[in-house]
Amino acid sequence: MSGLYPVSGSKLYIGSRVTAKGTVTLPDFASQVWTEVGGWANAGAIGDTQEVGEQALINEKRVRKFKTTLNGGTMENQFVPMALDPGQVKFKEAIEACQPYAFKIEWGADCAPESEVTISVATPGVVTWTGHGFVAGQPVVFSTTGALPTGLTAGTVYYVVSSGLTADAFSVAATPGGTAVDTTAAGNGTHTAVAPPPGMTDMFYGLALPGARQGGAAATAHLRNWSIAVDSNILEV
Known part of the structure; x- marks a missing residue:
C-alpha cells in the first residue's frame, strides 16, 4: 500500500562532530561520512514542537495566543548493547563530547x-x-x-x-x-x-546523551537507553 512505511528496516546514522547552529541546510551535511548505529531496538519520536505565548487582553476579555520558539525535542532510543559496533563506539564518543554531532535517520530504509x-x-x-x-x-x-x-x-x-x-x-x-x-x-x-522514499530521511544536529541500562525479568532482552537532543531544525529529505 503506497505511502505506508514501516519503522522496521529504518536506519540511524551518526556523522562527525559539528559546530552548533540552530538552522542547518543540505550543504551542511555534504561532507559527512555516515556510520550506522547498530542494535537499534526502539525508535523515539522526533519533530518540532512550538512554544506558545499568551497575553490577556482587557477589552476582549480573552487570552490571546502567539507562536514563539521551536523545539526539536529529545529522541529517546533503545539499543542492544554491542560494544564493538562502529556506530555504537562513535555514539559513546559523542556522549563524551560537549559539541553536537550530525545525525541522519532513514525511515523505511529497506523499502528503498x-x-x-x-x-x-x-x-x-x-x-x-x-x-x-x-x-x-x-x-x-x-x-x-x-x-x-x-x-x-x-x-x-x-x-x-x-x-x-x-x-x-x-x-x-x-x-x-x-x-x-x-x-x-x-x-x-x-x-x-x-x-530513499521522498520526505522519509531526517537530517539534523544533535547532542548524544547517556542513559540507563534496562533491567527486567530473566526473559527480558538487555537494552540500553541513549537519547539524542535535537539542537537544530530537522531537514526532511
Whole structure:
C-alpha cells in the first residue's frame, strides 16, 4: 500500500562532530561520512514542537495566543548493547563530547529501490538505471566499490532533475530543482544507486546523551537507553 512505511528496516546514522547552529541546510551535511548505529531496538519520536505565548487582553476579555520558539525535542532510543559496533563506539564518543554531532535517520530504509548503475562523463553526467520510475525531485544516493566519476560524492543526497529525464536515465543536482551535476573524469568500480522514499530521511544536529541500562525479568532482552537532543531544525529529505 503506497505511502505506508514501516519503522522496521529504518536506519540511524551518526556523522562527525559539528559546530552548533540552530538552522542547518543540505550543504551542511555534504561532507559527512555516515556510520550506522547498530542494535537499534526502539525508535523515539522526533519533530518540532512550538512554544506558545499568551497575553490577556482587557477589552476582549480573552487570552490571546502567539507562536514563539521551536523545539526539536529529545529522541529517546533503545539499543542492544554491542560494544564493538562502529556506530555504537562513535555514539559513546559523542556522549563524551560537549559539541553536537550530525545525525541522519532513514525511515523505511529497506523499502528503498536499489540498483547497479552506470554514470557517464558528460555535461551533465547521466545515470543509466533501466526502468527507474522516478520523477523530478526524487532523492538518490550513490555508493561504489571504487571511485565515482569526478563531481559526485558517495553518501551525498542528490536529486533527480527534470531535464533529460527518461524512463531509463536521469541526471542529478545537489539541491531540489538545482543545476545538474557535471562529471569531469571517469570513476572505477561498480556503482550503486539507492532511492530513499521522498520526505522519509531526517537530517539534523544533535547532542548524544547517556542513559540507563534496562533491567527486567530473566526473559527480558538487555537494552540500553541513549537519547539524542535535537539542537537544530530537522531537514526532511
